[in-house]
Amino acid sequence: MELNIFVQHFINALSLGSLYGLVAVGYTMVYGILRLINFAHGDIFMLGAYFVYFATIVYKLPWAVGVVLAIIGTTICGLLVDRVAYKPLREAPRISALISAIGVSFFIENFAVVVFTGMPRPVVQPPILMKPIEFSNGVRLIPLGILVPVVAFLLVGALLWLLYKTKPGLAMRAISFDIETTRMMGVSVNKIIALAFGLGSALAAVAGIMWALRYPRVEPFMGMTPGIKAFIAAVFGGIGSVPGAMIGGLILGFVEIMSVAFFPTLSGYKDAFAFLLLIMILLFRPTGLLGEKLEDKI
């Protein structure tokens, strides 16, 4: 492989990996606090993308306004989902909430089919983000490819600041540690959980918007694959760990791109490589790269 081709692959991998990371961060945050595998995360992500589509294509609003509205709209949807489908199950066995999440996922997908139809829709890509920068050796990079990792890292930073430097963040960590004790400390647990959920949905919206910018097509099932990929990325890094999710996303991106780059004839096995690596990592580090150790207390 020539160097310029390799560099191009590297850039591709970075761009894809940081997108995966971005989806995974929201996923892992909700998990870290509620211990809920939110199977509907990918669908909330899809709603975010649809909101942008409606704002920019249907109602012809400026792009930036559309993005802000989409984030707000998605957050409200996320809070609604929490209120209706998860909150009544806070004290229930975890599997109940999980099945409820699967139900929510089915609901949002099919609701979208009914309301938006199955037809894929386009998304406005601001030209400034899309005009490729070409280097002398033929390597190309679109500005969006830089924007995605930057946004992702900024969000991870902001999230870490929130979790470790602010009062609500402290409350969130306390809830993830022991919800009952936290309640007794006078923290209004439901508000904090709603906050976490809103935050998770906003992150999903950002990821959905970025995803729709990079792969400009929205359709009701667009969240399925990113949802599963985010799950994998989050587990790679240790589910519940915010920096871990970012690292997991990057690893996943690199495995997918590089397996095709080095073994083009095996490109049909691309996803198998990712899963194989995931299982290997779990065998050596049963709770992911940055996951907290689960010691059984005796």
Next chain:
Amino acid sequence: MRKFTAALMLVLMLCTAALADDDVIKIGVFNCLTGQNAFGGQLELEGTQLAHSLNPEILGKKVELIIVDNKSDKVEAANAVTRLIENDKVNAIIGTYGSSLAMAGGEVAEKAGVPVIGTSCTNPLVTQDKKFYFRVCFIDPFQGAGAATYAFRNLGLKRAATLVDMSNDYSVGLGKFFRDSYKKMGGQIVASLFYQSGDTDFTAQLTALIDAKPDIVFLPAYFAEGAIVLKQAKELGADFKFIGADAMDNPEIVTLGGDAVEGFMHTTFAYDPSMPEMNETAKAFTEEWNKIHPDKAPNVNCALGYDCYIMLKDAIERAGSAEPAKIRDALETTKDLPTVTGMTTINATHDAEKDMGIVEIRGGKKTFVGIVVPEV
């Protein structure tokens, strides 16, 4: 509990069992109205419904369309066809987008002896060994060869590559038939890459393709994926051409792909609203469609959905009866039937023999280039 089950079933059965009505011809439609393939199934259904609204009566009898969703799922497809046959007692069935769904449903219809006309299930296996399955579309080997012929003979390109969806039977089949024909004609296949349904990032495959320096890449994808592939190819500065197949035939490809789809070609059925010379059926179809859907141009899926109904109508009229077995016999002898997608003749394997068209995106518009005759 189980006795309760049986009782409940009996009640449900009584509720749903329709009374046989001799004055009505029942035509079942099973298609993917939800699930992964909903975009294709919905268009085909609209085509069928249009044909029905224009021809509400056959042989002086009212035609009732009974529509069942198969959720783009095999188990559901088999259930849907069983339901149409057993509960609704349909005379014939139309459907579906997606060959694997057609195979699941076809097995049921075959046993029950009810004829089915496939809309756009192009895999050769669908009608293999089937007495009751027909289709209004041509099949993958024919189309793969058509794309290869156009690329090699008409465009004179000697180095080709394929980018195929590994988990999609349609894509895998076409890719294989393209490569075989292209090599037979003397062309060189320089790379053969894969992706999986649901993927959205193709930069790795495209970069590998750029590295292999083909003249043209055959992309037998669905249009929604294909548009994204073309966009990314442009971003990466790929300078080779792309050619696709009938699943790329959708007006939305331009809105999705923008200027990245400019110059993209694909094989398709011999119908496009941009055709300079249309036959009468196609003209009528286009006019009526535009009346109902002024904001949406028709594509081949709509046309094929429409054609199924036309073909069925023709068969019932020639048979002079709506009995399933007689419809089947009549369908088998369909010859030079004018349909939206050209003259349709059913061959010995129950596949439609018809012309293949080439469409190119020029100036942001789908433009019908002409007919190609594949070197099979």
Next chain:
Amino acid sequence: MKSVRNLILTIIFVILFAVFLEKAPEFLNGYWQRILNLIAINAILALSLNLIYGITGMFSLGHAGFMAIGAYVSALLVLSPAQKSAMWILEDIYPFLLNVNAPFVVSLILAGLAAAFFGLLVALPVLRLGGDYLGIATLGFAEIIRILITNMAPLTNGSLGLKGIPAYTTLFMSWGCLGIVLLCTVCMLKSNFGGVLRAVRDDEVAAKMMGINTFKIKVLAFTLGCFGGGLGGALMGNLITTIDPKMFMITQTYNILMIIVVGGLGSVTGSIIGSFLVTTMLEWLRFVENPITIFNINIPGIPGMRMVIFSLLLIMVIIFRREGIMGMREFSWDIFFPKRKIKDFESKTETVLELQDVKLKFGGLSAIENLNMKIRHWEIVGLIGPNGAGKTSAFNVISGFYKPTSGTIKFLGKSIGGLSPDKVCQAGMSRTFQNIRLFGNETVLQNVMIGSRIRQKYHWWMSLLPFVFTDVIKEDAEVRAQAMNLLDQLGLDAFADEKASSLPYGAQRRLEIARALATKPRFLLLDEPAAGMNPQESEELMKFIRRLRDEFDLTILLIEHDMKVVMNVCDYIHVLDQGVHIAEGTPEEIKSNPKVIEAYLGAGASEGSAA
């Protein structure tokens, strides 16, 4: 009498149902027969996943993958060579595959075995993982299986899939298979082995202490579940008559998961009700997609509405019945095995536990420094020390939960340092826990019976067919009688059929001891038996501990904070402070030992901060 009655009822029901199936084609059309078939297949799939997840507590998202293996194995075996050669239109089929052929029933068994084999391969590495990590790892394997099937065209025909599979799945086939699976599952779950499975789910640590090799049990349950998955997949393939890799995506697993949770996780009856409800509901709801006329108002059919309503119903069921329809309960005619009293609870002891220079370090932190201890037969020995002294760590090292960093532990003359808890238990040592770890969902009697599993001789697979292998019934009855006897001796007999978690605190403590005794130990470790007891209760406890020693011929080592208990009941006392062994002697000697007093007073200030 009751059981005879129930058995007769069951047989009558089975015969009636068989007659119903026989007559079904006369009054049920093909559509309803298909739905009935699907119900049976879904029930098989649900039962098998329930065994893995509901009963044994392993979160598996890989069922679709095992279904795929079963479906392909069976399909490849029943398809005729002519069909196969016609179907592989893209790549050539492997020649050896062309001519393999087997009857349908054989193909079903092989399908199950193949899925079980892959299940075993998957289980051995990944069952070390816990909780959600296990879920994603099994999901990963299922996806890998699917990708392999997609890519290995000469073997599987790739994404084209297989078609024209003879429709061998008849009502008798599917319901017959369900009947067999059901019979085996119910028998197994009723045996003591089934109790062991549930114990692993409820508290793996405590199960280990009962001498159960929990890893082996988990692998076994997983493999069995995979067999069911393969069987279900094979039946499904032969019903639909065509299969391809896309059928076996994660949504397929979700569907099964939905069924077992709606029915009730861990309930066999629930799985069957769940599969009935979910399957019929999905079909029945089709009416919402057809145009309906209500009071002359025409509502056009809306594609997709069916799934919208279905998902709403699903969410509602979960919210209003979070445990599912059956919870963990089961339907029964009240079948119970007869109770027989068998006397004799013999036990011989000649115990010496010896610790030499045992050290335990976590990273750089030293939990125990050079612990030397000798415990003689029939002694009751106390282990005391302020909080954080390393007492529980010492217990964990002795009972095998931690591996000592260095030093030797000899039990009855054999070295047990580094053995796993189940091995230590089998050597004749048993323990209780500081925080009570009962199998809360099991009855008091079942809790004790689980402890006896290690002494039962029948193999697990015999429990699938107890009528053939009557040892299962015999041995379970013996164990039951012994357990009753034990409960009797500890004054718990009145609670025998109560749920363990519903017992009063003191009784739970005694039950934990009873459970420990059921493994017939020679040496018993009690971790803070008096914790949380009032003075009167601890008074009784002291008598109880002495009585235990006398009646069961035991040697006892106990950790206790209640000095009154320690001083009254112990023959000998060891004192630890911050991991260091600072004193030993008779209660009198310890009371006057200045080092001990210093340790307690010095540590008094920091009490409560360390755990």
